[in-house]
Amino acid sequence: MPIALMVQATKPAQLAQIKAQYPAWQFKTVDQLAVADYDQVQVMFGNHPILKTLLARPTHQLKLVQVISAGVDYLPLKALAQAHVLVANTSGIHADAIGESVLGAMLTVVRGYHAAWINQTGAKAWSLPVKTTTLTDKNLLVFGTGQIGQSIALKAAAFGMHVVGVNTTGHPATGFDATVALTAADQALKQANFIVNALPLTPTTHHLFNATLFAKAEQRPMFVNIGRGPAVNTADLVVALDQHQLSMAALDVTEPEPLAATNPLWQRFDVMITPHISGQIDHFRATVFGIFAANFAQYVQDGTLARNQVDLTRGY
Numbered sequence: 001m002p003i004a005l006m007v008q009a010t011k012p013a014q015l016a017q018i019k020a021q022y023p024a025w026q027f028k029t030v031d032q033l034a035v036a037d038y039d040q041v042q043v044m045f046g047n048h049p050i051l052k053t054l055l056a057r058p059t060h061q062l063k064l065v066q067v068i069s070a071g072v073d074y075l076p077l078k079a080l081a082q083a084h085v086l087v088a089n090t091s092g093i094h095a096d097a098i099g100e101s102v103l104g105a106m107l108t109v110v111r112g113y114h115a116a117w118i119n120q121t122g123a124k125a126w127s128l129p130v131k132t133t134t135l136t137d138k139n140l141l142v143f144g145t146g147q148i149g150q151s152i153a154l155k156a157a158a159f160g161m162h163v164v165g166v167n168t169t170g171h172p173a174t175g176f177d178a179t180v181a182l183t184a185a186d187q188a189l190k191q192a193n194f195i196v197n198a199l200p201l202t203p204t205t206h207h208l209f210n211a212t213l214f215a216k217a218e219q220r221p222m223f224v225n226i227g228r229g230p231a232v233n234t235a236d237l238v239v240a241l242d243q244h245q246l247s248m249a250a251l252d253v254t255e256p257e258p259l260a261a262t263n264p265l266w267q268r269f270d271v272m273i274t275p276h277i278s279g280q281i282d283h284f285r286a287t288v289f290g291i292f293a294a295n296f297a298q299y300v301q302d303g304t305l306a307r308n309q310v311d312l313t314r315g316y
Contacts, residue, residue: 007046055079066292073201081312088308092147094279099151101278105250136160144198145173164188189216200316201228214240222248226278229255252278
């Protein structure tokens with residue numbers, strides 16, 4: 001009997017429902033899985049170190065992995081591709097939350113709330129050491145024009161920002177005033193007042209945000225990272241802040257992650273850190289289970305996926 005390995009926690013009603021719908025399947029947690037079961041696992045919901053163990057077995061039957069994140073850089077993508085395993089993510093469910101987080105970070109700075117909090121916990125002076133401004137007419141450069149990037153762009157447009165997107169080819173994308181290719185972003189970098197990383201982590205984007213890129217920014221932009229921590233060379237980011245190439249950094253993801261309490265980034269007034277929460281949403285388990293349930297149903301029917309299939313050659 002085939003097994004669906006339920007790594008991701010599900011509500012009792014959800015598990016009962018899927019068990020009733022598919023009586024020919026076993027639904028087990030990792031704790032319930034015996035070594036003798038390994039070659040019966042066809043589907044995996046969530047990620048767990050046991051994935052590599054399953055893939056290493058020449059007799060494994062794994063066919064589908066459904067993860068609960070948009071990014072899949074932490075998966076053994078090469079091994080999954082070689083084994084012809086379908087992989088699905090949950091891209092899109094975090095887009096509104098992340099878009100709001102990005103706008104919130106920018107507004108916190110331009111409207112003076114960041115400076116006000118520092119003042120409130122320090123000098124408590126009836127004036128702030130910064131001049132407040134608005135987002136209106138400012139230039140926003142978003143690296144990544146997928147669903148998250150588009151959410152950021154649409155929300156930024158409501159504040160009257162001019163939004164340019166960066167993607168692999170410069171192809172048009174919803175919500176952007178213009179788009180440019182990753183290899184042709186220099187002019188946009190010169191004009192940017194805000195730079196956002198919303199790219200997946202791939203060999204191409206690893207440490208993309210480094211000294212060379214920061215040196216091209218001429219407007220002392222604020223940098224926001226809601227993509228992946230390793231997309232940024234942290235040492236270069238610190239130098240760019242110290243040399244005032246950047247005015248501010250808002251980091252929801254870091255390298256390393258989690259960020260140790262002793263890391264000097266925590267002590268900087270020009271860095272705002274959130275612990276990888278920009279994509280958090282209400283009813284998360286219900287939302288991701290819905291994606292899994294749709295993909296599981298389609299897989300059982302004809303061996304394909306209903307939505308959110310990852311291109312393992314691209315890594316997203």
